[in-house]
Every structure is written in C-alpha cells, then in structure tokens.
Amino acid sequence: MQTIISQKKEKVNFLFPSDLNQKASAVAKELGFTYSDLVRKALTDFLERIEKEKINREIAQAAKFFYETEKYTAEEWKFTETSVK
Secondary structure (H helix, E strand, O other): OOOOOOOOOOOOOOOOOOOHHHHHHHHHHHHHHOOHHHHHHHHHHHHHHHHHHHHHHHHHHHHHHHHHHHHHHHHHHHHHHHHHH
C-alpha cells in the first residue's frame, strides 16, 4: 500500500465553515503539518474507521447467523437423541 505522500495527488476544492477552517489551520500548524496533509490524514483515518465498522458489522451478522444455525441444529439433534432411546 502506498503512503499518502507518495501517491499521485489531485487538486480539489472544499468549502468549510469558517470556524472549522480556523481550527484545522491551527491544529495543522501546531502539529507541523500542511493544511492539506492534515485534511488528507483526517479523511484517510475517517474512511479507514468506516471500513472497519463495516467489516465489524459483517462479522457480527455472520456470527449471529452461525449462532442461530448452531442453535437450530442443536435443537434438531436433541429430538433425534431422545427418539433413539
């Protein structure tokens, strides 16, 4: 995976509320980032978090499906075991 710095960049324009723009500028300066680097980092982190949340939801859905399947199977076997006796 390429780092943000080494990737080809495209120029884009955004309109931010004035207070958000001022806060971002101040934080970028405090951290020694350019404004663009700060926005790229923030957007990258946000998108990674969204992707992880999506994966976690999918894992939870799969776990619930397998739990329900195992629960159903156990119930079915319970009747089978009692009928054999």
